[in-house]
Amino acid sequence: KAGVTQTPRYLIKTRGQQVTLSCSPISGHRSVSWYQQTPGQGLQFLFEYFSETQRNKGNFPGRFSGRQFSNSRSEMNVSTLELGDSALYLCASSTGTDLDTQYFGPGTRLTVL
Amino acid sequence: AQRVTQPEKLLSVFKGAPVELKCNYSYSGSPELFWYVQYSRQRLQLLLRHISRESIKGFTADLNKGETSFHLKKPFAQEEDSAMYYCALKGTGANSKLTFGKGITLSVRP
Numbered sequence: 181k182a183g184v185t186q187t188p189r190y191l192i193k194t195r196g197q198q199v200t201l202s203c204s205p206i207s208g209h210r211s212v213s214w215y216q217q218t219p220g221q222g223l224q225f226l227f228e229y230f231s232e233t234q235r236n237k238g239n240f241p242g243r244f245s246g247r248q249f250s251n252s253r254s255e256m257n258v259s260t261l262e263l264g265d266s267a268l269y270l271c272a273s274s275t276g277t278d279l280d281t282q283y284f285g286p287g288t289r290l291t292v293l
Numbered sequence: 294a295q296r297v298t299q300p301e302k303l304l305s306v307f308k309g310a311p312v313e314l315k316c317n318y319s320y321s322g323s324p325e326l327f328w329y330v331q332y333s334r335q336r337l338q339l340l341l342r343h344i345s346r347e348s349i350k351g352f353t354a355d356l357n358k359g360e361t362s363f364h365l366k367k368p369f370a371q372e373e374d375s376a377m378y379y380c381a382l383k384g385t386g387a388n389s390k391l392t393f394g395k396g397i398t399l400s401v402r403p
Contacts, residue, residue: 183336213390213391215391215393221395222379222393222394222395222396223337223379223393223396224393225390225391225392225393228389228390235389236389236390238390270337272337272391279325279344281339281342282339282391283338283339284336284337284338285336286336287336
């Protein structure tokens with residue numbers, strides 16, 4: 181099976197702009213989770229979508245939002261970008277069952293200038 | 294609240310030396326514990342999970358509920374083990390998200 185893919189791989193934006201990141205899960209996986217990875221805070225959970233519904237949410241401001249489509253592909257949106265949003269954004273897909281394993285994508289490197 | 298603590302940021306050992314990467318957790322329930330690894334220029338991947346009770350690449354980890362620990366061990370480190378290692382906890386029900394520790398860099402010198 182093809183792995184989790186994320187597009188774009190790199191992005192450069194300026195403060196105040198908004199950005200949309202995309203994640204295509206492994207075929208058959210219905211759950212997509214998003215994480216922010218920074219040197220200072222490590223890996224932090226943003227949210228999880230399962231069957232087009234947000235099932236879990238981390239402690240991030242409302243500027244961070246997401247959605248999932250009927251084919252399980254997911255998008256994450258960050259509005260009004262701040263310098264501190266510069267990070268590697270990872271998505272992970274899984275079957276969404278209790279004993280499942282999350283498979284990670286390569287990430288999107290976002291730089292906010 | 295669920296929390297994972299990896300007290301060290303870096304561990305440097307010589308090839309053939311034993312390795313122990315520490316992980317402590319806080320969770321009021323029965324969590325599932327994982328170790329993830331990220332090799333240079335590769336994506337984050339699962340190394341092992343406590344319910345499998347298996348050894349992967351010579352690594353083992355035992356869940357100690359009394360000490361709330363899930364330390365990762367390998368008796369003889371290899372250079373190819375050099376990577377970033379993350380301990381993670383998955384709660385149950387509404388807390389079924391993965392919570393990661395800050396990670397530790399393992400450097401195995403020849």
